[in-house]
Amino acid sequence: MIALGGKMIPCYTVQRNLACIQRTVGGVHWTSSCRPAPLLTASPVCALIDDKISIRGHFLPPRCPVTVCAQMQSDDGDLWEAFAHFNTNLDGTVNLTRDPSVGGSYLGCEPMGLLWGLQPAPGAREGLRLRKKKVETPYVMLMSLLKGHVSPSERPSTELAAVTAERWYMAPGVRRIEIRQKGVVGTLFLPPGPGPFPAMLDLWGMGGGLVEYRSALFASRGYASFSLAYIGHKDLPGPQNRINVGDPYFKSAFQLLQDHPQVYPDRIGIIGLSFGVYLTLRLANHSDIKPSCLICINGPAGSTIKLRDADDRTEQMENDQKYWTYDDQGNVSFRAVSLPANLSPESKVKLEHLTCPLMYIVGEDDLSASSIENANLIEETLSATGKSQLFTRLSYPGAGHLIEPPYTPNSRVSLWSVKPQKLATLWGGHLAPHAAAQEDSWKKILEFMETNLRH
């Protein structure tokens, strides 16, 4: 130790006053000049989308009305919010895992209600659906604890505490790889670790584009997963409103996965939602494609339109329109398009050749596809060929078409197209039962994958 030179300054002693009053007496004191604001906690504060979080308020007066409010901005900049009214416990706490909501976006004890109960904030654009485009960043959720039973618009005047939480589709170490190979357009997600990994081919519906979030989540759970685009993507051939690819395209995608050095070639499953179900079944039907399992959510076993055929012809999507129906508000339902009676007979997939387990998930309030009827069709076909042991059905009353990873809000109706005029489409699904369906089906999907891809 080496000394520093220094000068002397006079030492002074102080007569100190006590700090401020320790107790507040009588009445309900939310905040005072002495006592700072109550505390709101969320745990874990950075979670994956399919993780449950525990939200709690502390240091509140006992038996008092409070509101917990959640706000989140989508990738497009729209604000989504949810709120729930509680009465604090005798010990001055509120705990969303224990306490029932007595009003707001949901009712009853629902630990994740503030997440699946999110709605576009007042003044938002019409017909929104919450979908994450950029999976490498989290959703940032601002949760607030408000005084009284109020709505979120009263937030500035009544806010007692806040906490910020992150919700991620990608776990640390997951790798996102853009694939543009042999004409195949997609995004591959690889889990962290040495590999090889069991894998999933991930297919969505006619909404098109490249939907990555479910794949990102599979990779976060240890499966390589490949989201495949087949319509409505700039890197695909032909006009974006038609399917301009055919069987060879989907086979290439499957083979691409098989050939990948970090994928087990004989441990690949296929998952499809909506029209993706038809593509899943069609692909699995090829004798040289041997998936380990299939997961079909709310989709048809056949099609009304043809995929690109040998002579490079694709049929117009408008042929479907004769099956469209409309409700009083002019919202369109595509449900009848996939009624087995309306599917072209030659398109119906020959399930007799199926060799791997198939899980079919039905939302009984699906207004976009004839899911119940198609599930029945598939079950009957497999039964007739002595393969009913391959079939598992999960059926959810009150759930709609868009059965997606859990704790994300359902849109009963959303904007489908803006040309030639604004058209919104009905998906179906009632808030709480749909949320329950997403939670339960996701758990069962992961178990199904575990059984068929890991063992």
Add this chain to the structure above:
Amino acid sequence: MDMKQHCVKLSVQPSRGLVDEKFTVLVQNLLPGFQLTIHALHQCEDGHSWEAFAHYTANATSIVNVSQDPSLGGTYSGVEPMGLLWSLRPVPGSKTGLRLRKMNVQTPMGVTISVYQGHQKEGFLDQVLLASVVVERWYMAPGVRRVPITEGRLTATLFLPSGPGPFPGLLDLWGWGGKLVEYRAALLASHGIASMALDYLTPKETGRMVDNDYFETAYRVLEQHPQILGSRIAMLGLSFGAGVTLRMAVYSKGLKLSCAVCINGSHVQPIDGPLEQIMTYFNKNVEKTRFDEDNQLICRDLMLPIPTDPSLKVDVGRLQCPLLLVVGEDDQNWPTYESAMDMREMMERAGNSHLLTVLSYKNAGHLIQPPFTPFTRASTFKSVTIPPFTMMALWGGELVAHSRAQEDAWRKTLVFLRENLYGDMKPGALFSNL
């Protein structure tokens, strides 16, 4: 036996967490009786690699759960949920005297947790790797704001919790090493306390050490902040910072502290005169320092025996706010235990010992840090004096006891701070989220 790689499932929950949050490491789909090694690897900011590992054998349930199953050997043994972090040590071949400290708190500590076949001790890069995940450990919770402070010629960083506030405030001081060390303040802000990390030792343009007015300026910045409750400000110091905290708590007219936390420090210092005088005092006694058989410097005797001369000790009998003393009984750098006992005696005589809480940990050393911080018994230390003096300082402590002390002390420090900064509350309500 051989394990099929596609079966093995490794998960760490949560995969992103605060540094003081526990995680659960689960390895599933194993064959009963299968032997495996769980390995943790972290590359710190200065490029050095740190590792920990533990041997497990899968039981009949085919699962290894680090929170429930015993390690049979490695860098820790027994049931230790967080052993993979606190037993991290420099990989073989690293230079000596390393210490793990995160200086950039805006990025996480990345730890790779891996599963290897068999009970491995070394050469992990060449072993059969079955699975691997990445875990992020953060000092800053989402929404916490980092605000560099330059007013009043302070070198400081303020961390504000997320939300509207108002928040209680805290001044956070480290010891002789100087520099602006932000991680503890960032973590305290993640627990709802607006905390200012204050560098008071790194030589400024004047070449002279700061004095009381520097800390009073820092306090005023907190007091006047629109989101901070001026009436609820605490001070927390480690090592020399603890001595400064005591000095300010008792003698400073400008500071009205709600409470003070002193970790492994002492009240022994010349109280007449500026802060600089303390350096002179220590310098006078420098021949009392000694080296152990490994040539590591033991400084604790510098201040021993505890003087009876009142001008050489902060008069803690005059303290008017609650004080928490955290004592590592094996502290080889400062005479923490002896000082704490003397302080207790002084306060008992003065009649204010009801303000005192002492947490004393057997076999814990000097560097009592936030939980799961890897233990360092000795490391290279560079003083802030001009010219700087580098040595291998012996901090003391034993791995397991010290790690337990860090966890327990942090929990109790947060309770203490909340009790004194948030007023009336039941302790039970607090523990539930720690």
